Amino acid sequence: MRHDRFRGNGMLARISHERGIMERPILRESSATVGRLARLGDALLVLLTGYGAWYFRHGFDFGPIHANYHVAVFMAALAAMVLFPLFGLYRTWQWRELGWLAGKVVLAWGSVLALLLLFAFLLKQAEFYSRVWYVAWGVSGAVAVWCHHLLVVLILHHLRRSGVLARRVLLVGAGDLGREVARRLATSPESGYRVVGYLDDDRRLWRREVEGVQVFGGVDEVAQRVEAGECDEVWLTLPLRAEHRIRSALHALRFSTVTVRFVPNIFGFQLLNYSVTAIAGTPILDISVTPMRGINRLVKAIEDRFLALLILAVAGPLMVVIAVAVKLSSPGPVLFVQTRHGWDGRPIRIYKFRTMYLHDEPEGQVTPARRDDARCTPVGRLLRRTSLDELPQLINVLQGRMSLVGPRPHAVEHNEAWKEKIDAYMLRHKVKPGITGWAQVNGWRGETDTLDKMERRIEYDLYYIEHWSVWFDLRILWLTLWKGFVHENAY
Helix, strand or coil: CHHHHHHHCHHHHHHHHHHHHHHCCCCCCCHHHHHHHHHHHHHHHHHHHHHHHHHHHHCCCCCCCCHHHHHHHHHHHHHHHHHHHHHCCCCCCCHHHHHHHHHHHHHHHHHHHHHHHHHHHHCCCHHHCCHHHHHHHHHHHHHHHHHHHHHHHHHHHHHHHHCCCCEEEEEECCCHHHHHHHHHHHCCHHHCEEEEEEECCCHHHCCCEECCEEEEECHHHHHHHHHCCCCCEEEECCCCCCHHHHHHHHHHCCCCCCEEEECCCCCCCCCECCEEEEECCEEEEECECCCCCCHHHHHHHHHHHHHHHHHHHHHHHHHHHHHHHHHHHCCCCCEEEEEEECHHHCEEEEEEECCECCCCCCCCCCCCCCCCCCCECHHHHHHHHHCHHHCCHHHHHHHCCCEEECCCCCEHHHHHHHCCCCCCHHHHHHCCCEEECHHHHCCCCCCCCCHHHHHHHHHHHHHHHHCCCHHHHHHHHHHHHHHCCCCCCCC
């Protein structure tokens, strides 16, 4: 009877479907599309604020704008289109990002202005440009870009909430996976997706509600539901063992142009930068991958070496004083060298100022420093409390073995012990270890004598890897300056 009803109303269904297409907005939100439009909008604002700052400085009766200003403004617009994405300005359009947005904009726009200043200096044109114009452009450009991104977020949020941009999703499968998907979409209306119903072959669920959404009928109805214009997308939330039902649904939709997605049941996995990659024409689901690929790897390398050289230039005299103090405080070498795990778990040798008297330990055992450790020299205690013993690791950064920011490297013996107790432990080696890290600036440093302490540190390390950006690195370095050197757990 159910199929007869659909066949009897076939013409009506087609008319309703056609009317639905006409009445539904043409605009369909896409992260990539919004990002491209926002990038163009930012470039346009850079142009407008550049010229606006010129008129602010010289007035409208000054005369034609000099060609050098035209070159600077257009170079800045092009640089913004290239550099802004590297700071994560187009990564997401969610409310929770607004707190960081101002800082991201300042850093990204400041990088563009610094690049222009560098070019002007190298070309001996810096004296040509007005300082008032430059400052006015810097302030107005940052404000304009921030307001632009805020406006985009507000518009998208309103359109998603009102349903104008909401894509209607039909879930094929009302089992645990389908219910989890419906739950997540229901609690995230800003995602732009709304579940309109389920299809499932379990007759006991028909005409009932699951997670507040009705189960219409069996999987064999998917083509009719699509033809009736009841959904914009079909998501297959069936277990992999139901291969015949998945094939049946795909076969039924072979003449349809509706968007079809398959949702793999990976909610129980430890995910890290998960995505879908095509290799040799084969789609592959990435469960845990490093973010340091392609342009990200190059940007991270430039960031590390540039900032490490800058810090060494400033801290060099202090390091000489510390080296002399260590040498005079007790017999032994100035540097303590230890093998630890680096990127991809490869062993690396890291450098620190020696903070302990020379002593022997059983082979394969490394005893971590404890509070009031008798092995520490007086100079060593001061260096540990202020974290200045880590300064020689700037050399490791220049060697490419470490980064300024990343998960702290643990002794090889500690890795062997902890990886058996924490499943996701070795995922922290998906990036280079760092001198400072997200865990450290949040207080998770020092002795990790309990499983809970180490688990919390790993959580922060994995959060850093999952959310890495140049802005995140700079934020951690800034926090390190304020609260990363001296801490109650540093001893």
